[in-house]
Amino acid sequence: MKVFKAALPIALTLAGSALLGLWPTAASATTWRYQYTGNDLTDVTSACCGTPDTPFTTADFISFEFTSNTLLGPNLVDAGFAAPILSWSLSVGPLRYDDTIPGSIIYSINFSTDAAGAITGYQFTTQTDVVAPDLVPAEYPPTPYEEEVFSFDLPSIGYGPEDGIYIPSIYQDSAYASNEGPPGVWTITPVPEPAAWTMLLLGVALAGGALRRRRGAILEPRTSRRAPLGA
DSSP: OHHHHHHHHHHHHHHHHHHHHTSOOTTTOOOEEEEEEOOOOSBOSOTTTTOOOOOOOTTOOEEEEEEESOOOOSSOSSEEOOSOEEEEEEEETTEEEETTSTTOEEEEEEEEEOTTSOEEEEEEEEEESOOOTTOOOTTSOSOOOOEEEEEEEEGGGTEEEEEEEEOHHHHTTOOSEEEOOSOOEEEEEEOOOHHHHHHHHHHHHHHHHHHHHHHHHHHSOOOOOSOOTTO
């Protein structure tokens, strides 16, 4: 029982410290995750000749995220994101690609922010050699097509909001799947450091071990020390 009383506070302290470390402040965080979630596509008919050759549906939406060691500053106006991007990924319906896939790149990312650093405007454009499944435009042979996925909402200069997917070599600047509003949602969250996860797991393990020892002590039958009657 003494072991349990000694170990439990230590375990809880470790776990609590780790939990606090999972949500670091702006001053202590070193990596940030930027996540964009668009709204459902509203137009999924090909821009070329009205042919229904798009593989997307009105239940699909753009999901884009990237990580960086830099947090957005205040009062930006359509400013390019110049900080290094550690990793990124994008998906919309059946089309999925990321920084590990050859031929997949980010063309540009721009942000506008208010005095508190909150995002008030944005644009990003990505490109990939990955082709959405079942994409076979009727007017062209089924060869690989370079696809671009973009999103923008820049009210300061009167553009957007719009999400879209298109193939430059075929549709030029016309999206064959798109959503022209309302704008999607950005969230920026700190990425937990590996040390914080290690401390959390250690604290949970110690707490679990202490609780098991306590349960064993409670269930262990006690030997009576009283003298037998008549002794």
